[in-house]
Amino acid sequence: MEIERVRGENLRIWGQSGPLYESTKQLIASQSTNAARIWNNTQQAIYKRTERLQEAKDTVDEHQRKVSARLEIFFGSQYSAEWRACSKKYELQVAHFNRELVDKYSICRNSLDHIMGHFQQEIVQEVEFLRRASLEIAELSKTCRTWQLKQSGFNHAGVLFCTVAGIGRINQRMTGCLELCDDILLEMSMEDLDTPSCLFYHQLKMEFDEVFAQIELCAVN
Template sequence: MLQVQGQIQRIWGQNGPLYESTKQLIASQSLNAARIWNDTQQAIFERSERLQVAKDKLDEDQRKVSARLELFFGSQYSAEWRTCSKKYELQVAHFNRELVDKYSICRNSLDHIMDHFQQEIVLEADFLRKASLEISGLSKICRTWQLKQPGFNHAGVLYCTVAGIGRINQRMTGCLELCDDILLEMTMEDLDTPSCLFYHHLKMEFDDVFAQIELCANK
């Protein structure tokens, strides 16, 4: 402990406590801004990934639907299959039209959410990304080196530093609030638009009908 105190005293003896404390203030605020950006960046990645998963699942579901419809309307299958499928022609024709229609609407809806998300988040996230460097840059802008020497305008340097940190932190707070609001809109519940919910419900009904046809044909 005495050794540490001695080191601090030697440093302060060289540069002065005002300079060292200001330097530490800038460093700690810069580190805090970096942590905020890392947390926000992770949240943005998770929401983007979640939306992409929803889009990929929708596309995969529709590929399975298309494959089953092709199978249903195929002419190369057994007489049993054709007999069983004949009972469901009107139902499947209805599913065919509705599933394609609702798939397109749902896909467009998810694309719109992604575009809106990216457009809204980019400006706010960009400032959060640069905030740590902006705070570090106050050392040069405010000429904190003047605090090492007597006779310079220490009050002006301190005001520049504190005001600069306050300005950046205030802007960060506003950006963070907007980012949080935008990220909140990206919950799974908000990805379940009416058209997407209708599509998934239709697909489950279609899967049930297709299972009945397979069961009938395999008897």
């Protein structure tokens, strides 16, 4: 009974508007929904890459803050004679770390900023089109005057050509946008975020932490 009711309802609607109009309306709606899904997926991928890049920048900034705090402790004059005696043995080594860490931090941070800037500059136009694509497809109903399909005596072929061509044009542009977005997102893979300068900085920081731990151990013994 339910199947018959639905079938009767569809026949009633199609009888009022015509199967050509209804099928065209459904085509536009399905293509618009698909474009919205693509935009949502792309937006999530962009957010994840951007968030990961921001986390990398925050991490290196936090590491450098800790380095600066330890250097302040190392060169401070308010500490015990034991601390000053131990730190004296490592003075040249720490001074070298200080210069290298500041230098490599700047290079690493600039590299991450460059990646972010390149990403935002290259992807912004493509993303803007993907964001609008669903609405542009939906607006084909007005642009192509699909209401004419409800009535005889109008140029149905022209309406259908306008609709199909419009969907094809937008989908083709979306395909190009997605390819470019995928290429840009690939450049921001984890390997690319771990730039050589950042890896060198992190390695230097670990070595500095080990030396600082040795100084602390010396001071308490």
